[in-house]
Amino acid sequence: xxxxxxxxxxxxxxxxxxxxxxxxxxxxxxxxxxxxxxxxxxxxxxxxxxxxxxxxxxxxxxxxxxxxxxxxxxxxxxxxxxxxxxxxxx
Numbered sequence: 833x834x835x836x837x838x839x840x841x842x843x844x845x846x847x848x849x850x851x852x853x854x855x856x857x858x859x860x861x862x863x864x865x866x867x868x869x870x871x872x873x874x875x876x877x878x879x880x881x882x883x884x885x886x887x888x889x890x891x892x893x894x895x896x897x898x899x900x901x902x903x904x905x906x907x908x909x910x911x912x913x914x915x916x917x918x919x920x921x922x
Contacts, residue, residue, distance in 0.1 A: 835879040839914075840891050842871050843907030844899050851903060864910075877914070885917050 833841070846867045854863060868874075892908040912918075 835876045835881075836883055836887065837891060839873065839876050839880065840888070840895060840907055840911055842867075842873070842876075843911050844895055844903050846871075847903040847906040847910070848900060851900075873914075880915070883915055883917065885912065888912055888915070888917060 846864060849867075850860060850863065857863070888908060888911060892904055895907075896904050
């Protein structure tokens, strides 16, 4: 699994947990930072390299088959923000 795939899968897992287990439990940004540190996002981000919006979108489509669409879309948006990629208009 590529670093980009790992990051998106981690983001999907984070958003699933946030929605199902930690909903309304406080500052989502702080919870996300903690999750990212524990999951070693920094190392993955260093290995990702240059990424296009279409690459992230293709991964989102693949992961949509395996996860809740709400979590996958939230994960895509979060990852694109982390990578500084503009979001497509929907």
